[in-house]
Amino acid sequence: MPTRSNIEWTEMTWNPVTGCTKISQGCKRCYAERMAKRLTAMGSERYRNGFKVTLHPDLLEVPRRWRQPRVVFVNSMSDLFHEDIPLEYIQRVFATMRECPQHTFQVLTKRSERLAGIAAQISWPRNVWMGVSVEDARVLSRIHDLRTVPAAVRFLSLEPLIGPLDELPLEGIHWVIVGGESGPRARPMRREWVDSIHRQCRGARVPFFFKQWGGVRKDLAGRELHGRTFDEMPQPLRRAA
Numbered sequence: 001m002p003t004r005s006n007i008e009w010t011e012m013t014w015n016p017v018t019g020c021t022k023i024s025q026g027c028k029r030c031y032a033e034r035m036a037k038r039l040t041a042m043g044s045e046r047y048r049n050g051f052k053v054t055l056h057p058d059l060l061e062v063p064r065r066w067r068q069p070r071v072v073f074v075n076s077m078s079d080l081f082h083e084d085i086p087l088e089y090i091q092r093v094f095a096t097m098r099e100c101p102q103h104t105f106q107v108l109t110k111r112s113e114r115l116a117g118i119a120a121q122i123s124w125p126r127n128v129w130m131g132v133s134v135e136d137a138r139v140l141s142r143i144h145d146l147r148t149v150p151a152a153v154r155f156l157s158l159e160p161l162i163g164p165l166d167e168l169p170l171e172g173i174h175w176v177i178v179g180g181e182s183g184p185r186a187r188p189m190r191r192e193w194v195d196s197i198h199r200q201c202r203g204a205r206v207p208f209f210f211k212q213w214g215g216v217r218k219d220l221a222g223r224e225l226h227g228r229t230f231d232e233m234p235q236p237l238r239r240a241a
C-alpha cells in the first residue's frame with residue numbers, strides 16, 4: 001500500500017511492483033530486500049513471493065484517489081525498469097502518473113540501459129522526475145543513459161556512496177542527492193567524496209541534497225555538512241512550494 005515515507009527527499013511511497021534482483025555493488029545491502037523478507041515473515045499478502053518481482057495491478061489506480069498534491073517515490077521496493085516487468089505494465093504506471101498532474105512522481109532505477117532503450121515508447125509527463133542510482137565510478141554510464149531520456153527533471157541518487165565521483169557529467173542533470181550507507185556493516189563514505197560532489201554541483205548550478213552520513217548509527221552521524229543541512233530541490237518543486 002502507499003505509505004508515508006521516512007526518506008528525506010520524498011513524502012510518500014507507491015509500489016505498483018515489489019521485488020527485484022541485485023545488479024551492482026550498490027545493491028549489496030538492499031533495504032528493500034531486507035524489508036521484503038521481514039514482511040514475508042509477518043505474513044503480508046503483498047510479499048507472499050518474498051523479494052521476487054511481483055506486479056500489483058490493483059494498486060495502479062491508487063494515486064488518483066489522493067486529492068492533496070503529493071511527492072511520491074515510485075517503487076521504493078523494486079526497480080521499475082527491471083527486465084521482468086513488461087513494457088506494457090511500465091506504460092500503465094506512466095499513464096497513471098500522467099493522469100495525476102497534481103502529484104510529483106520520483107522514479108529511480110539502476111537499470112539505465114533498459115530505461116534508455118524503451119524511453120521512446122513512454123510518454124513523459126512533466127510531473128515525472130527520472131533518476132538513476134550511482135554508487136561509484138564503475139556505474140557512471142548510468143548517467144549517460146539518463147541524459148538521453150526526455151524527462152522534465154533528471155536526477156542522480158549517489159547513495160550508498162562507496163567511492164569517489166570526481167568527474168560527474170552534470171550537464172542535463174537537475175538534481176543530485178548524496179547519502180552514505182547505513183545499518184550493520186555499512187561501508188563508509190568519506191568526507192572528501194561528498195565535498196567533491198558538492199563542489200561540482202555548485203560549479204554546475206545543480207541543486208544538492210545531502211541525505212545522510214549513514215554508518216552503523218545513522219541517527220548519531222546525522223546529515224550536516226560543514227555545520228548545516230543541504231535540502232535543495234529542483235526548480236519545479238521549489239516553484240510549487
Ligand code: SF4
Nearest residue numbers: 020021022027030078
Ligand atoms: S536495484 Fe534497488 S531494489 Fe533492486 S536489488 Fe538493487 S538496491 Fe535493491
